[in-house]
Amino acid sequence: MIPVAYNLRNLTVRKATTAATAAGLGLVVFVFASVMMLANSIERTLGRSGQPDVAIVLRKGSDAELASSIEEQQINLILANADVAKRGDGKPDGVAEIAMVILLKKLGTDGLSNVQVRGVPDDVMAFRPAVKVIEGRPAQAGSDEVIVGKAIMGRFEGLTLGGKFELRKNRPVTVVGVFSDEGSSFESEVWGDVHTVGSAFGREGSVSVVRARLISPTKFDGFKASIEQNQQLGLEVQRELEYYEKQSEGMNMFIGALGISIAFLFSIGAMIGAMITMYGSIANRQREIGTLRALGFSRFSILISFLLESTVLALIGGGLGALGSLAMGMVRFSMVNFSSFSEMVFTFEPTPGILVGSLAIAVVMGLFGGFLPAVQAARMSPIKAMRG
Structure with a gap:
């Protein structure tokens, strides 16, 4: 050779x-x-947004959170299920959230783009322990305060620490903190109090999604069957990991x-x-x-x-x-x-x-x-x- x-x-x-x-x-x-x-x-x-032991509950026929609506009285029925894990204080380990989209001016351009706003309860950090406020402080429950994911912070007008923007016309909110979540998609969202977000968008009495942490991932089939077999609820259940894969x-x-x-x-x-x-x-x-x-x-x-x-x-x-x-x-x-x-x-x-x-x-x-x-x-x- x-x-x-x-x-x-x-x-x-x-x-x-x-x-x-x-x-x-x-x-x-x-x-x-x-x-x-x-x-x-x-x-x-x-x-990274999904966990193997978390089930996500949506309105039947909804392929995403934005299209889903669950009545508030159904939340307790979902979280009271025997397959849902309990926290140290004895409360069910779950959260009910509202997912909405708003238009904001994108910095560095002349155009507008959509930003996802998530209404979360005051115990959301207990459900998502990986979420950390890295600048500022958490938003107070029931207030017109929000926290912003670090990935989207500074990319839109008002999405800076101390900045202000409108959820809806004449509904201004103030950014009081910046949070991280190990690089998940939540870092591209704005989080505010679930009741504040609900009232701003006329969603009083309903939420978009309920997330429940199960005792074990093996309990999913039983949890899914018990929720979906109740025809009066009209809900469907997915594994959170599979939901985000889709x-x-x-x-x-x-x-x-x-x-x-x-x-x-x-x-x-x-x-x-x-x-x-x-x-x-x-x-x-x-x-x-x-x-x-x-x-x-x-x-x-x-x-x-x-x-x-x-x-x-x-x-x-x-x-x-x-x-x-x-x-x-x-x-x-x-x-x-x-x-x-x-x-x-x-x-x-x-x-x-x-x-x-x-x-x-x-x-x-x-x-x-x-x-x-x-x-x-x-x-x-x-x-x-x-x-x-």
Whole structure:
């Protein structure tokens, strides 16, 4: 076999073409890896919002919180179920919430966008212990105060500590705190008192959703059956994890289809670039190829050698693209959740699988881009090559 050092030397000799081709391949890998990282972030962000032992109760036929309505008298019936866990004070471990959407001016643009507002009870922190107020203080029960998720804080007019905005016309509220929730989708919401939010939107006497923590995840089927079999309630039950999985499907499909389409188009250009580079290399190295054949190297050895060269070139570009994509971890990207029609903020979250997969894409492009030139080099007549 032809020594690998021979191929590496040829890549370093042709610095300009090597750099240009590697940059093209790196761009494709950068786009592909970034798209996969964003899709992973969407799945993880919404996945962090769900807990395996929490059941979510909605009005039957509702596919999201915004479309659901549960009467207040039904809340106690739901939480009194024997499968619902109890807190230390003996109260059922559950919350009833109102989910609404408002329009706010987005800072840095001239446009408006939707922001999800959640009306929560005063014991919501007991139900969600992962939620922490990281700036300011919690909102007081029954007041016109709200707290804002850290992901959306400062992205809209009024959503800053001490800022004010209107839930509805002539219903101003004041931001008194900023909260975090381990990167979940709740960090893209505004939380206020459930009664304040209910009265602002004319939702007195009803809520959007009831969440109940079960004694064990294995109790879900029994809890679901007891709630749904009561026809008078007209409710349906889902696992919270499954609910958020469904919420992420639309965005994941959109981002995946768009990103892969762009990466595919770019990859065609990158493979053509690699092919042109390799053809140019062969044209300038005919005598070298003839000498290799004269020295006894087989056509197969030459084929493998040039394929190896294009693969190494692809790995260089792929490595640069993968490293570049890691910088996207510092970028925050917002888009509209197709289920709630409100804006959510995501980051780009890499995984070893995404990086390895991106490098594999680079190798495939290198093989496809270098195959035809390698075949041409292998078929070259040694006598004609020496004369050329």
